[in-house]
Amino acid sequence: MIRPRLRALSRALGVALVFGLIAGGALPAAAASYQRISGEGSSWAALAVQQWQADVKSQGVTVDYVPSGSSQGRKNFAGRIDAKFAVSEIPYRGDTADKRDDSYPDFNFTMMPMVAGGTSFMYNLEVNGQQFRDLNLSQQAAAGIFSGTITQWNDPAIAADNPGVNLPAQPITVVVRSEGSGATAQFTLWMLRQFPAAYQQLCSVSGECDGTHATSYFPAQNKANFVAQSGSDGVTKYTVQTSGTINYDEFAYAQQAGFPVANLKNAAGFYTTPTDTAVAVGLTQAVINSDPNSENYLAQDLSNVYAYQDPRSYALSSYSYFMVPTQTTNQFDESHGATLGYFTQYSLCEGQQTMGTLGYSPLPMNLVLAAMTEIRKIPGLDAPTTAKLDAVANSALGADGGNPCNNPTFQPGDNPSHNVLVDKAPFPAGCDEACQAPWRLASAGVAASGPTFDAGAPAAAGGAGAGAAAADSTAAAASTKVCDSDTGVCVEGTANTVAGGKVTPVSTVIPGQQGWAGPQTLMVLVGGLLALFLVAPALVSRVLSKAPRKRI
Template sequence: MTDRTPRSRTRRLRVGVVAAALVALSAAAPALAMPRAAAPTAPISGSGSSWAGNAVDDWKAAIKAQSVTVNYNNAGSSQGRKDFANGLADFAVSEIPYTGDTADPKDNVRPDFSYAMLPVVAGGTAFMYNLKVTGQQFKELKLDQLTLAKIFSGQITQWNDPAIKATNPGKAIPQQRITVVVRADGSGATAQFTLWMLRQFPAQYKALCSTTGGCDGKHATSYFPTKNLSNFVAQTGSVGVTTYTSNTEYTINYDEYSYAQNLGFPSAQIKNAAGYFTLPDQYAVAVALTQAKINNNKASDNYLSQDLAAVYPYKDPRSYPLSAYSYMIEPTETRGNFDKAKGTTLAYFEQFVLCEGQQTMGRLGYSPLPMNLVLAALDQVQKVPGIGADTKAKIAATKNGVKTGGANPCNNPTFKPGDSPSNNQLIKSAPFPEGCDAACQAPWINAIGTGGPGKNPTGNGTGTTGGTGTSGPGTTGTGGDGTGAGPGAGPAAGGTSCDPVTGLCTGDQGSGAGTGDPNASANPYNLTRQKTWGTAQLALLISALLVALLVLGPPIAARALDGGTRAPRRVAGTPPVSADPPAPPTASPGAP
């Protein structure tokens, strides 16, 4: 006879629930923990910037762990652009484009195929030096920008020059000749540095060109001239320049901040337009580049390229004036040895660089790209022929995550899920320099979106700010956090709407100013790796639950099978009680 008692039905229900949960979790966990799609196998090779070389090396190593091979020759931006144009490299990295007012007239090789530019990292040109004061390595050198221009134009040649002593009061700087170490090869670092001299200190730049005959005084150059400058030494590549400096006392050079950091040598603190001495860390660079004007003409070969004219004189006390973006140059059609298989790898690599690759940039001595510039760059990635479906899906997921605000699938450290991609979290968490009191900070805290001034002190467009200051005048240290939030600024003249963080504009170009909300509240955000909640995290949770149920499931199921029919606990002194129900009475012999 079938047991249809309530107890048996309850028992079967319990067993069914446990079994269903185990089956569901067993099916769900593998799906959610599905391994990433197969990485592309065609190796690619690039050439170019050594200024960005440490960043590229970091990305190469990280992508190698995914079995993707990327080779890179950090021969300098000029050589990289030539190699790319001549079909000797699948991509190039450069701080300057092929054409425009920042291009070097000496570099006249152009690609005969279609290509696109995309920013890949930000950074600051630092001035690493090797100087001892009273027998100890001097780590607090401060220079104003005019003095810097005079040193690199050959007009100041002694370490104890009055101009240097004026910004380093009380320091026993020795009477020694300055050895200026510059790049021997064509480089984006030289191009950006001489462009700064040309725009900020044209008299000093013309003096350099006149003395050496190596430039015309009207254009920046990628090849630093040294003729007739007896205290100048030229070395090849960023490694050559910085190695020579580290091994030679009384030297100073220019190159990306990461090289000085790697060698453990100090860089000069440079006085910005607000009167504070800063170093090119990730915060100070992020601040400065809020003033970069980005080319918004999508029909231009130089789309997304930078104009730094408003960066140099920016008056946020946290800004580092010699900040810039570095770019990757990609083909947008197959040609020569570059086929769709290589395109699959290149697009995969670029997507990684723009997202996960930005995580380590601050630690290396660079500054990660703001999220809205990342989004524009990802559109450029989709122009690469042969881009894989997996890469397209990642780009779509990033855009959707930013749009919905629910996650940060790109894992870019400048972006906080739910916030605007224009709000660079680096800027929100940037400290003010020591010596910048409440009155100094106020215009930058009462700011639009991410820390820009309520009224732009420079009068050039609208911007948001943040960054670091190493010291106030005559001191060294870091101050408290300064952040800001508020509505965006008014549109620029001519109907232009410009992103205040990157300078990326839409519509006709123009200029204008706007005001921030004076009642905006500070909302500091601690810049750490984004703890996003996505498929990977859910898979881990499901897997943990599955393991727990596999361990605990059998005893739970056994208990369910018992259905609560176990014998009651025996009380001492009482006879054992059978767990079986009593047998029905039987008839006695002879009973009627």
């Protein structure tokens, strides 16, 4: 009776040990100790953040996020009010700054790009009794609609973009954001730069802006056909529920709702939508602030994106940003920093894989590397996160040319400045071989009829530009701008750097990537315990059989 019981006990202990180890080791060792943190800000980028939240939640890490709008997010981050990080399309200061947003952190912080996307024009319109899903809009017509000078769907300016379509004589209801938003700031900056007369007319009627500066608060006052709603969800829901409406927001929201967006006419005369590839093409003309001493380091200037003449380009493409502390405060300690470091590196790396299907566009690898340099400044980074950052830099910049991020913009062995999404971008209908040829050459780094490219430059980011502010004319005149055909950035001065500084290779490996690490060790331990589970009963039985038996 004793021997069978011992065998059963041995098996039970083995099973308990195996499953206990699996339960405890299925997650990164640090996951159990990552403290819960919260962030706040952009709703334009919220669907991306929510995807990353869900991803890390499955790994045992909890990150909360409130999509209250960029203005409120920056304010609460600066005031240390329930926001360990912020998300915004614009910085605190620069051409996109609004006088109503006067908060500024009293602690050290940095901003880094986190995802790209396109501001789209989602609409709800019926033609001949059926939902119309193929609306074309010129940029001028879009500016007319959102400045209030075009108020009917059958306006000649819209009809000119849609020949043969029986557009209804129906009022246009323009749905805008009610709160301060980075999306509004970028959108009004586009109007100001591309259609200043329309923007000035909008400001003069509303009285809410001066017509010479962008604003984060859409000036809808005194516009009878304008409706303001809170957040990206708010404008999306109102548009879905109301016929004759049109709004501006990130493409992901329209895609999620199953509603169409306007095909926007670009500078080449072709109508495009903000797919991941069209956004990637457009952002090859973005100018990124490359001065590491600037308060707006890595911020974007989109002036050249609006007028880019690549037929594949989407004109209203832009980046969104994390804002993170680089010092501890009474509201942010190293335990918060450990979680934030893990979350941001995940977002920049594996998190980019789903961005295209979600309705955004993944960051090019060189901007990922630049952002990872900023992550290193977060206090409290743990060893696994640091190892991941090292491995990414070593592989992407080193001899092996690997891709431990599995970043969809990067092909192993390629230069980090080469965005493969640009190569994959389809040309629009009507663009024949002669139309395509110059841009195919440009993508290959051959100067053709178009911008001057330097495909060999790793190009981190470059240019002057506070937020979306244009580069200072004096600085621009004294420097040489090199625009890379694939990276999404232009560079002022030396191009052979990443985010203004070289990344020093360090020989390390990280969990979850190539090489020996935690998962591999876990597999060996589990295998050993399984073996022990199988052989332990026999060993125990053998020992017992050799033991002297007590006579009764």
